[in-house]
Amino acid sequence: MQFWQILIDGFAISSLYALGATGFTLIFGVTGVLNLSHGAIMVAAAVAAWAASGEWGAGSYVAALFGVLVALVLALATYYLIVRRLQLSRAVREEEKEIFILTATLLWGIMIQEAIAYLFTNNAKTVLPIVDGVVRILGVRTPANEIFTAVVCWATIGILWLFVNKTLAGKAVLAASMNPRGVTLVGIELKTVYVGVWAIYGVLAGVAGILLGMFLGVSSYSAGPLTASAFSIVVLGGLGSVSGSLIAAYVVGYLETLTAYLVSPAYRSIPALLLLVAVMYVRPRGLLGRR
Amino acid sequence: MVVRALFSPPVLISLVVLLLAATLPLYVSGYVLGLLTIAYYFGVFSMAWDLLFGFANEVNFGPSFLIGLGAYTAGILDSLYQPPIALCIAAGVLASMIGGLVLALPALRVRGPYFGLTTLVAVLMLQNFVVVAAGLTGGEIGLTIPDVISINDKVNYWIALGFMGVSGAILYGLTRSPVGLILQASGQDPVQAGALGFNVTKHKLAAFLVSAFFSGLAGALMAFYLGAASVGTFIDVTVGVQVIIGAVLGGRRTILGAVLGAVFLVALGESLRPLGDLATFIVSAVALVVVLFFPAGLLGMVKGVREAT
Numbered sequence: 001m002q003f004w005q006i007l008i009d010g011f012a013i014s015s016l017y018a019l020g021a022t023g024f025t026l027i028f029g030v031t032g033v034l035n036l037s038h039g040a041i042m043v044a045a046a047v048a049a050w051a052a053s054g055e056w057g058a059g060s061y062v063a064a065l066f067g068v069l070v071a072l073v074l075a076l077a078t079y080y081l082i083v084r085r086l087q088l089s090r091a092v093r094e095e096e097k098e099i100f101i102l103t104a105t106l107l108w109g110i111m112i113q114e115a116i117a118y119l120f121t122n123n124a125k126t127v128l129p130i131v132d133g134v135v136r137i138l139g140v141r142t143p144a145n146e147i148f149t150a151v152v153c154w155a156t157i158g159i160l161w162l163f164v165n166k167t168l169a170g171k172a173v174l175a176a177s178m179n180p181r182g183v184t185l186v187g188i189e190l191k192t193v194y195v196g197v198w199a200i201y202g203v204l205a206g207v208a209g210i211l212l213g214m215f216l217g218v219s220s221y222s223a224g225p226l227t228a229s230a231f232s233i234v235v236l237g238g239l240g241s242v243s244g245s246l247i248a249a250y251v252v253g254y255l256e257t258l259t260a261y262l263v264s265p266a267y268r269s270i271p272a273l274l275l276l277v278a279v280m281y282v283r284p285r286g287l288l289g290r291r
Numbered sequence: 292m293v294v295r296a297l298f299s300p301p302v303l304i305s306l307v308v309l310l311l312a313a314t315l316p317l318y319v320s321g322y323v324l325g326l327l328t329i330a331y332y333f334g335v336f337s338m339a340w341d342l343l344f345g346f347a348n349e350v351n352f353g354p355s356f357l358i359g360l361g362a363y364t365a366g367i368l369d370s371l372y373q374p375p376i377a378l379c380i381a382a383g384v385l386a387s388m389i390g391g392l393v394l395a396l397p398a399l400r401v402r403g404p405y406f407g408l409t410t411l412v413a414v415l416m417l418q419n420f421v422v423v424a425a426g427l428t429g430g431e432i433g434l435t436i437p438d439v440i441s442i443n444d445k446v447n448y449w450i451a452l453g454f455m456g457v458s459g460a461i462l463y464g465l466t467r468s469p470v471g472l473i474l475q476a477s478g479q480d481p482v483q484a485g486a487l488g489f490n491v492t493k494h495k496l497a498a499f500l501v502s503a504f505f506s507g508l509a510g511a512l513m514a515f516y517l518g519a520a521s522v523g524t525f526i527d528v529t530v531g532v533q534v535i536i537g538a539v540l541g542g543r544r545t546i547l548g549a550v551l552g553a554v555f556l557v558a559l560g561e562s563l564r565p566l567g568d569l570a571t572f573i574v575s576a577v578a579l580v581v582v583l584f585f586p587a588g589l590l591g592m593v594k595g596v597r598e599a600t
């Protein structure tokens with residue numbers, strides 16, 4: 001009984017982690033940017049959906065759409081206002097750009113987080129689930145929303161996979177991650193690719209944020225831990241490797257669920273951190289890292 | 292050479308500012324003194340971080356790991372056995388330096404974002420440990436430290452100021468010395484520095500130890516000033532972020548700028564406090580504008596103006 005419970009809950013949580021980390025790793029793989037405002041953008045999407053349905057009385061689909069739109073706008077703003085400006089900056093030396101982008105996106109994330117706290121208070125908010133009710137799977141009472149979450153996560157990841165591997169635009173993205181100069185040489189504007197990737201990232205982060213808001217609820221405090229968990233999943237899987245982060249998301253998701261059920265919810269994040277440290281020492285490039 | 296370095300403009304200006312700051316208790320309120328005391332400790336945190344980032348080229352996301360180790364070791368020792376305060380502080384420094392070694396080990400193996408992450412994980416681990424071992428550390432409520440160095444806010448202020456002055460002098464002198472030059476070379480091009488016959492590993496390890504020494508000492512002193520230690524004031528990632536922003540804001544690779552940035556951050560945050568949640572928003576926005584438009588930081592702006600005229 002408990003075994004199935006852990007299996008099902010862990011699966012839903014892990015799918016959510018996987019979706020959250022996919023956007024993060026996509027941005028790193030293609031544009032080489034670690035976006036530390038990731039968690040804040042996810043929270044912003046969830047809070048926007050919450051506000052749209054709860055405060056302004058929109059239907060749950062319209063609210064979800066609005067949330068994704070907010071995440072999309074924020075992601076593009078991150079690119080145009082911060083990342084691009086620093087990448088083109090002449091005052092910052094090339095090898096220092098990384099820390100500047102990290103610091104700037106971190107500050108940007110704090111700004112988003114504080115703006116949310118100011119406008120909507122920092123209480124936890126739960127987005128109204130799109131589907132409700134309870135389903136019995138193998139004798140475990142499972143909220144239908146949990147299944148919905150897992151399905152949407154995998155559908156989104158599947159669409160992304162199809163886009164990257166089967167369409168011409170997607171192949172340009174893939175090529176840009178392998179060899180930016182080569183992409184420019186065959187006549188594709190690199191900036192267009194980057195803008196496209198940031199837009200995709202915005203949608204992914206938005207969907208992940210709203211699902212999280214329906215599943216566990218969010219508050220402006222969750223921004224930091226969300227970024228940290230995406231970061232550790234991505235590093236565990238290998239920076240830039242999407243399949244690596246999918247596997248890592250399941251490892252972390254199940255480790256956390258197991259610990260929460262069998263030991264104590266207070267120790268929830270510790271085994272994943274220990275695993276991360278071990279991986280960093282033994283295999284620094286992560287499970288499926290390229291370098 | 293040494294004499295000339297002693298009388299260079301930055302050193303002279305710093306000395307004058309320090310002397311002026313030392314007279315502050317004569318005409319400002321205890322509230323302002325208390326704020327500045329904290330700001331000075333943050334200045335030392337930022338300077339110690341700048342030694343690693345600006346010179347050894349190691350991005351340490353876990354300055355609060357070192358600070359927290361120093362503060363908590365000193366605090367726990369004091370609350371358990373009440374030995375002389377100096378002994379507690381020495382133990383805190385020792386713990387922090389051991390922590391520095393632990394951080395340095397992955398730095399010698401992995402680079403860039405990977406190293407940044409290990410340091411971040413170190414902070415999260417320490418934070419989890421403090422919360423889990425609540426019997427020893429006071430957990431989320433915080434640790435009460437029975438002894439304080441002094442209850443006089445003027446004395447506390449002068450201790451912090453003097454400590455910051457001495458730390459700044461040592462760190463600044465270190466970066467201007469031949470050893471500092473080798474460290475900078477090891478940071479920028481380890482292969483070439485090694486080819487020139489310098490022991491890159493040894494210099495980087497030394498940089499971590501020195502950074503940990505000052506972080507731990509400042510953390511322990513600040514814990515005894517506050518009479519309490521909590522995750523929120525010493526270990527939380529946001530504390531580390533504030534230290535980093537202070538250093539970048541003041542001007543990286545300058546050591547002295549870090550103090551400027553840290554004092555500026557604390558002062559701005561406090562003067563905006565009436566705005567509530569918006570205060571952090573504005574502080575981050577100002578810091579972001581500086582990072583985006585004046586990447587050389589506050590000290591760099593001053594230098595730029597001087598060079599332009």
